[in-house]
Amino acid sequence: MSGPQVSWKGETSAIEPAINNGMVAPVQGGDGSIFISLASYRDGERCGETLKSIFEMAKNPEKVFVSLVEQNTAQDALCVEEYCKTFGSKVIARARVREGVTKILRSMDEAEDAKCPHLDQINVVAIHHFAAKGPIYARSLHRKTLGNQEFCLQLDAHSQLSQNWDEGLIQEFQTTHNEFAVLSTVPPNVADKDNMQPGGSQQTKVPRQCSVTVQDNGIPDFDYLDAKKEKSNAYALDLNEPLLSRAWSAGFSFSKCHLEEAVPYDPFLYFAKPIEQYGRFARMWTRGYDVYTPTRNFVFHNYGKQENGHGDNEWFQRQKQRFRVMAINRVKLLLELDLSEETDTVETDRANMGIYGLGQRRTLAQFQEFSSVKLDGTASVEEPIKCVGQVMVAYDDSISPLANLHHDDGNILTNLDLSPIFPRRTKPTFATQNLRNSQAVGDKSLDAENVEIMVNQEGDEDGDDEADGTTHDSAHAGKISPFGANLFPHVGVRRIGGNNAIHAGVGPELLDQQASNLPPSSVLLVLWMFGLLMWCFAFVSHNGGDAHERPKKSVKKKTKKARKTKIVKDV
Numbered sequence: 001m002s003g004p005q006v007s008w009k010g011e012t013s014a015i016e017p018a019i020n021n022g023m024v025a026p027v028q029g030g031d032g033s034i035f036i037s038l039a040s041y042r043d044g045e046r047c048g049e050t051l052k053s054i055f056e057m058a059k060n061p062e063k064v065f066v067s068l069v070e071q072n073t074a075q076d077a078l079c080v081e082e083y084c085k086t087f088g089s090k091v092i093a094r095a096r097v098r099e100g101v102t103k104i105l106r107s108m109d110e111a112e113d114a115k116c117p118h119l120d121q122i123n124v125v126a127i128h129h130f131a132a133k134g135p136i137y138a139r140s141l142h143r144k145t146l147g148n149q150e151f152c153l154q155l156d157a158h159s160q161l162s163q164n165w166d167e168g169l170i171q172e173f174q175t176t177h178n179e180f181a182v183l184s185t186v187p188p189n190v191a192d193k194d195n196m197q198p199g200g201s202q203q204t205k206v207p208r209q210c211s212v213t214v215q216d217n218g219i220p221d222f223d224y225l226d227a228k229k230e231k232s233n234a235y236a237l238d239l240n241e242p243l244l245s246r247a248w249s250a251g252f253s254f255s256k257c258h259l260e261e262a263v264p265y266d267p268f269l270y271f272a273k274p275i276e277q278y279g280r281f282a283r284m285w286t287r288g289y290d291v292y293t294p295t296r297n298f299v300f301h302n303y304g305k306q307e308n309g310h311g312d313n314e315w316f317q318r319q320k321q322r323f324r325v326m327a328i329n330r331v332k333l334l335l336e337l338d339l340s341e342e343t344d345t346v347e348t349d350r351a352n353m354g355i356y357g358l359g360q361r362r363t364l365a366q367f368q369e370f371s372s373v374k375l376d377g378t379a380s381v382e383e384p385i386k387c388v389g390q391v392m393v394a395y396d397d398s399i400s401p402l403a404n405l406h407h408d409d410g411n412i413l414t415n416l417d418l419s420p421i422f423p424r425r426t427k428p429t430f431a432t433q434n435l436r437n438s439q440a441v442g443d444k445s446l447d448a449e450n451v452e453i454m455v456n457q458e459g460d461e462d463g464d465d466e467a468d469g470t471t472h473d474s475a476h477a478g479k480i481s482p483f484g485a486n487l488f489p490h491v492g493v494r495r496i497g498g499n500n501a502i503h504a505g506v507g508p509e510l511l512d513q514q515a516s517n518l519p520p521s522s523v524l525l526v527l528w529m530f531g532l533l534m535w536c537f538a539f540v541s542h543n544g545g546d547a548h549e550r551p552k553k554s555v556k557k558k559t560k561k562a563r564k565t566k567i568v569k570d571v
Contacts (some may be wrong), residue, residue: 002238002268002506003015003238003531004236004237004239004240004243005237005238006208006210006234006235006239006387006388006530007234007235007237008208008210008233008234008235008387009234011306011378012237012540013387013388014366015239015243015388015389015464016237016388016389016390016564018241018243018244019391019392020177020392021391021392021393021394021519022395022397022519023177023178023179023180023290023392024179024180024288024395025177025178025179026173026174026176026177026178026179026181026256027179027256030150030151031063031150031164032060032062032063032150033063033065033148033149033150033151034063034064034065034149034150034152034153034166034169034357035065035067035146035147035149035150035151035153035257036054036064036065036066036067036150036153036154037067037069037078037142037152037154037155037156038050038051038066038067038068038069038071038155038156038157039069039071039135039138039139039142039156039157040068040069040079040157041071041072041129041132041135041138042071042072042076042129043105043157043158043304044070044072044076044077044078044079044081044082045077045082045306046084046157046158046288046302046306047068047070047079047082047083047157047158048077048079048080048081048083048085048086049082049083049158049159049160050079050155050157050159050160050525051066051068051079051080051122052083052086053159053160053161053191054066054161055117055118055121057163057164057165058161058165058166059163059164059166059167060165060166060167060454061118062118062121063166064118064121064123064166064520065123065147065149066121066122066123066291067123067125067142067144067145067146068080068122068123068124068125068157069125069127069138069139069141069142070124070125070126070127071128071129071131071132071138072126072128072129073128073129074094074102074103074104075094075102076129078092078104079124079157080092080119080270081121081276081323083116084112084115084119085115085124086468087115087116087251088109088115089090089112089113089115089116089119090112090114091106091107091112091113091119091387092104092105092106092107093105093107093564102558103144103551104457120562124147124277125141125142125144125145126472127141133270133271133323134270134271134272134273135250135276136265136266136267136270136275136276136327137267137269137270139154139250140264140265140266140267140420141267142260142261142265142272142421143264143265143420143421144424145357145424146257146260146422146424146425147424147425148426148427149257149425150175150256150257151170151255151257152167152253152254152255152256152259152260153169153253153254153258154250154252154254155252155299156250156251156301159187159190159251159252159299159301159302159401160299160300160302160308161189161298161299161300161301161476162193162197162198162296162297162299162300163197163198163199164198164286165298165299168198168296168298168553169183169254169294169298172242172254172294172295172296172298173255174380175241175242175295176241176242176290176292176324178292179237179256180256180261180288180289180290180401181242181247181255181289181290181292182252182253182254182255182290182291182292183252183253183255183291183292183293183294184209184245184247184248184249184253184291184292184293184562185206185207185208185209185245185247185249185252185253185293185294186209186222186249186251186252187207187211187249187251187252187297187299187300187301187305188206188297188300188301189300189301189302190208190300190301190302190303192300193300196297196300197296197297197298197300198297198298200450202506203296203297204237204239204294204295205237205294205297205508206235206236206237206239206294206295206296206297207233207234207235207236207297207381208234208235208236208243208245208293208387209222209223209224209245209246209247209248209249209293210234210246210247210368210385210387211234211385212246212278212371212372212373212381212385213381214373214378214379214380214558215274216276217272217275217328218328218332218337218338218378218379219274219275219278219279219328219335219337219379220278220329220334220371220373220379221274221277221278222247222248222249222277222278223282234387236293238297238442239293239294239295240295241295242293242294243292243293243388244290244291244292244391244392244435245291245292245293245390246291246371246372246387246391247277247281247291247369248277248280248281248291248373249277250276250277250280251299251301252299252301255289256429257425257429258428258429258430259284259289260422261287261422261428261430262287262355262359262401262402262430263280263284263287263289263401264355264356264419264420265280266330266356268326268327268330268356269327269330269331270320270323270324270326270327271289271324271327272324272327272328272331275327275328275331275535278331278335278371278373279331279334279335281371282334282335282358282364282367282371283334283356283357283358283359285362285367285495286358286360286362286363286364286367286375287358287360287361287362287401287402287403287485288359288361288362288397288399288401289401290392304371304383324542325340326426328340330353333349333350333353334350334353334356334357334358335364335375335379336364336375336380337375337377337378338377348404348464349403350405351406353404353406354404354418355402355404355419355420357404357405357406358404358405358406359399359401359402359403359405360399360403360404360405360406361395361396361397361399361403362393362395364405366393370390370393372385372386379469383527390482393463393506400430401430402430404410405533414563421532436531442487454465460516461540469541479502502544532563554561
């Protein structure tokens with residue numbers, strides 16, 4: 001058999017021509033910049049190698065920007081430290097403060113910085129490893145450094161890339177003909193890089209996720225194992241264009257960066273595993289994003305253990321059971337599965353998930369059919385699973401990817417999980433919403449020409465530097481900031497125009513409700529004066545009586561003991 005095909009469970013199936021239903025064509029004219037997110041847990045040695053591979057293997061390294069969320073102790077090797085060390089540059093020093101306390105010092109030597117290429121394109125969000133809450137929480141913090149880059153690439157911090165990976169991935173994305181495409185699959189082992197990278201003898205052999213199993217926690221997940229827990233590798237062979245997939249991998253994901261606006265990582269999922277992939281894929285898919293297996297391998301994964309003895313989900317050993325149960329229940333709530341504990345507020349809770357919930361472009365029922373998983377109280381895999389022949393499910397692209405399936409109907413919204421803030425993304429694709437609308441507006445109805453993003457740097461409260469309509473584009477202005485030393489700008493949004501309608505990047509339903517429920521200033525003034533009078537009555541009048549009416553305290557005279565003087569004689 002020749003031509004594009006998929007090999008799985010010892011069988012090979014030919015791939016039929018793709019059926020694409022109403023895709024949104026990719027927007028052209030971007031700058032080709034790439035934002036890479038890495039989350040590292042006490043893995044500085046391998047993470048440093050990943051940084052070196054990212055920049056050395058890129059065709060246009062000046063367009064690559066790295067966000068590193070690093071969870072370490074002061075004694076651990078740091079990712080940037082290890083990266084710069086390979087160039088003979090020392091950018092990190094340590095000083096012992098006292099027993100058990102070590103201080104991390106950032107070298108400010110320009111000569112040392114100059115030895116380490118692309119240092120100013122790396123941003124660090126540093127967390128002590130005791131505060132680590134798992135990879136999902138760590139990845140949610142990348143929003144702090146996401147700028148105005150066009151593309152986003154998510155990797156594990158122990159990965160290697162092929163030559164000209166940046167150019168190759170952008171070309172692959174364009175051949176999907178889909179603005180909402182996501183290139184993703186399980187990366188092959190780094191040991192197979194020479195043979196499976198572009199130009200290698202097996203360059204057209206690309207891993208493809210076909211298996212899905214229900215984990216012990218009741219949530220489905222994509223992996224290499226079939227229902228019998230037996231190894232079941234699947235590969236796409238000789239693809240001419242990316243192939244629509246029914247799975248998504250957190251170890252390699254490439255898309256336009258507006259994916260992070262529409263499907264941000266949920267920061268409320270602590271400790272639990274494995275709950276990351278299936279839940280986020282469901283959110284992507286119902287908001288109009290489609291995942292594709294690429295035609296070539298550009299990312300390779302180091303599946304070996306950390307030589308420093310850490311890893312192996314060390315963070316998970318300290319997890320609190322109640323947080324784990326809460327996280328699992330949150331994903332089950334998203335997928336409308338039975339919870340571990342009964343609740344009477346399911347609909348309210350789903351609405352309160354806001355942007356962390358499902359979207360409106362496609363339904364959960366459609367997702368079940370597409371992913372071959374039945375979600376009926378409990379999750380179950382519907383056999384036989386199809387690894388080829390997926391058909392894109394059409395949707396109404398006039399619906400914004402930010403529109404939530406469960407939203408405020410004027411009654412149930414009580415405690416909305418607010419949308420995340422992207423302090424450095426001054427030019428969001430979808431995150432600007434009109435607060436006067438009942439639903440989030442999409443890119444087609446957004447009056448983008450009349451919207452200005454206001455950015456005030458630390459210490460610039462009045463924003464005078466924005467009077468001319470310019471904005472701070474901090475996407476390319478990142479500096480290495482060990483242990484959270486970086487100060488991010490505050491972002492505000494206002495509308496330019498006669499009606500002065502407010503725009504912002506959070507849920508319009510909540511802000512409308514808050515604005516309408518605020519009491520008038522006169523009422524607030526009366527309440528403040530009443531409170532002041534009550535305070536005076538309770539404290540001033542109670543303690544302000546005549547002095548002779550107060551009971552006198554008995555005073556005991558202290559008798560001083562004679563001080564003994566020790567006489568020391570000279571000997």
